[in-house]
Amino acid sequence: MKYGINTIGKNAQIFEPVTIGFPSRDKIGKPWGGDFAGTTIGNNAIIRSGTIIYCNVTIGDNFQTGHNVMIRENTRIGNNVSIGTATIIEGHTLIGDNVNLQSTVYIPTGTIIGNHVFISGSGDKRGHGKTPLFMAGMKCLPLCKVPLLSAANNYVESQNEPRVKK
Numbered sequence: 001m002k003y004g005i006n007t008i009g010k011n012a013q014i015f016e017p018v019t020i021g022f023p024s025r026d027k028i029g030k031p032w033g034g035d036f037a038g039t040t041i042g043n044n045a046i047i048r049s050g051t052i053i054y055c056n057v058t059i060g061d062n063f064q065t066g067h068n069v070m071i072r073e074n075t076r077i078g079n080n081v082s083i084g085t086a087t088i089i090e091g092h093t094l095i096g097d098n099v100n101l102q103s104t105v106y107i108p109t110g111t112i113i114g115n116h117v118f119i120s121g122s123g124d125k126r127g128h129g130k131t132p133l134f135m136a137g138m139k140c141l142p143l144c145k146v147p148l149l150s151a152a153n154n155y156v157e158s159q160n161e162p163r164v165k166k
Contacts, residue, residue: 004038004055012045019052024073024091027055042079054091066103084121 004021008014021038030036039053042061050068053059059077066085071077077095084103089095093107096115101107104121113119 002038004036006038007040009041009043009045009061011043012041012047014045014047015049017049018047021057022052022054024055048085060097072109078115087121 001017001019002021003019003023004027006021008020014020020041023036027036037056039055040058041047041053042059042063044062045059046064047053048065048067048069051065051070053071054073054075056073057071057075057077060079060081062080063077063082065083066087068086069083069089070087071083071089072091072093074091075089075093075095078097078099080098081095082100083089084101084105086103087101087105087107089101089107090109090111092110094112095101095107096113096117098116099113100118102119102121105119107113107119
């Protein structure tokens with residue numbers, strides 16, 4: 001199902017049911033109907049069933065989702081990004097290039113994620129039974145001004161270096 005004005009790149013594979021360009025709260029019931037900025041998706045995307053992508057979202061090339069992903073409005077996602085099953089990305093979020101968000105990750109409103117970041121989900125048991133948010137060797141660029149917390153609050157990433165909260 002599509003809402004708004006959407007652009008989908010070449011070689012995109014979209015497995016229904018998927019919702020693209022879903023109107024944000026400020027657009028629902030407005031007189032312009034479906035004439036608002038929807039979603040822009042780059043080339044070679046794979047979007048699996050159950051995914052909902054709100055309006056005013058821009059996604060780069062080589063993007064893929066698992067099933068039942070939700071991406072809220074006013075979000076920018078770079079190239080070569082993978083988003084796992086049942087992940088939620090709240091609105092007004094920036095995600096860099098070469099980012100891997102595993103299944104069941106929650107990204108709160110206003111988050112900035114740099115390039116080359118791996119974030120594990122609540123079902124991931126690497127890290128001695130704790131739920132790490134960022135895996136060793138990955139860094140968040142200095143763009144990250146807001147500390148990011150995992151759902152279990154076991155792992156905190158702030159500024160440049162990942163640190164384990166003990």
